[in-house]
Amino acid sequence: MKINAQQKVKFGSYDKEDVIFLLKDLSGISLEGSTEDREKKIQGGAHYSETLPIEYNPPEHYLQLFWETLHDYKDKVARSIAIVAEQIYQKHREQTVLVSLARAGTPIGILIKRYLKWKYNVSLPHYSISIIRDRGIDENAIHYMLEAHKGYALQFIDGWTGKGAISIELTKACEIFYQKYQVRLDDTLAVLADPGYCTTLYGTREDFLIPSACLNSTVSGLVSRTVLNDAYIGQADFHGAKYYQELEPYDVSKVYLDNITEAFQKVNPAYIAEKISANHLDQTVDFRGMQEVLAIKEEFHIDSTHYVKPGVGETTRVLLRRVPWKILMKDPDSPYVKHIVMLAKERGVEVIPYPNMSYTCCGLIKKVVQEG
Template identity: 40%
Template structure:
């Protein structure tokens, strides 16, 4: 990509958020949609990378949205407390006036919450949301813009949670040759044990994690294809205008901000121990169930939920017990005729989805 010079007068894209909440350094484009089965076949056969295609997004059914609302009511206070804790730790790490760079799109709602929290404290916070794509890297055109406007030493990359740690690895690899940006990663929940800053290592239900675009500013997953991204362009996305009537992006932010914080419920252990448990869990599922491709295993409540909503799932592993944080996954499993298996012992994850093998 060619370096991009920032133009302060240029309009910034904010999706369905206020421009004060976030600046998406992502290019809205008219992107042709690919059916889920065709996309899965193209990915698993190696004909196309997942970032070159988008499938249509559907608004969940009424029952699923009821379960989302219940999760929001149940966990809003916890997330509010975790945002306050993360804000403290981010300031301790990079200084009084952080630059938040959320990783689209799961990181964006968390970045908005952190940005508002820091502004309430009188910090000169800025919040950008940019694209990072597994195996393809971070959007360096977006980094050029941030560099022109903020001190790279103040940057913290924000995501909602960790799954297997693939984005952690991608961030490290991408920034290895961009020395002015340090790969400091902050997340709410870090069951993979790979983040630099985390509120908890517990795999708990972050309500925004169980919806897609309608809680993330009405943008799609990001796309990197020469059909839509030219030299010097940001990575692309589709603005989901057809779902404007169902959008819950701002309602989610307001629900968290008006909740009474419930502190002290998070757990942070030794990251190396957590990471070892996470790897062992994924390895065991791959070995026991004949999964050769690690990319087909999607661990964690949010990651496994999104895999069911966007991909072609084969089976679902859930922690034992009648856990209300897993009620939406049971609903999806029944709806899709998906087999539910017991989670392996000593797993840091409460849910794992395995993607169906559709191509040799």
């Protein structure tokens, strides 16, 4: 089957030296709906990947919080990038293709690429591709990369883990790919933060606030979430996404990357080596976050674990994209949850102190579709 390789088309606001998106451009198609209407469709059985949430330029006070967060945590992000990048480089050196899972993985993948260029003067190929819960990975994108980089190892990258849905999806997708094509892919997911204990390749297991989780497309190259809708995606196509050019005046994607990249200068190599050694001793993968999610589901009489989103990043997404019901917080005074407190207040969402939780916070989605 011939793949419609559209990667040469300008897509997103990132430089092509940073990342190549293997995505079909759906910018001219109206896929957005209001948060409430979209939530009803999803809870009524429609798949979340068939439509998109409406994206806006962030309000000024919220953007200000992003800048404060970036100022406060850029050094921590830089250290975590260094820890995970060094481990990736140890595995296959220059014979590595960095494969970010769009969209949260994309800025992380770019930063890993930049770190390795800064530290070792190597420029690893870096792509961003789509993986969708319950729908799998973009096999056309995998074929394209394997053909373009024969003999290289693909290293999948995401931003963080919640309850591990994407880690599980990736493992399942790699097994399906092997059954179909007899090509074994490494399903080890590299992430900046792994509070859910879902992978062995991580920067930290602390559930801290990664600044890029604060915003949507305006910190992600103006690219939407990925789309898999049969009306627009053919068998030979990559999964799709939109490029929000109208949001260019509000784009902070490159500034975010440049701030973290600059912070590489302050990374202490001895500290990084020490943390990598500690990580190698702590290779536990028990998806413990899912156990907490199941307990929360029972305690709050929630129908499905899909409505329970643990971790700072996932809670942020609930408030930005879904219809939130309640927010559980380990410590409402934690600096990691300032933006979540602000969003919850704006949307009139109850914040419940919930100290007996390993995550910093957890978002609960409101049930908007009644039985029958």
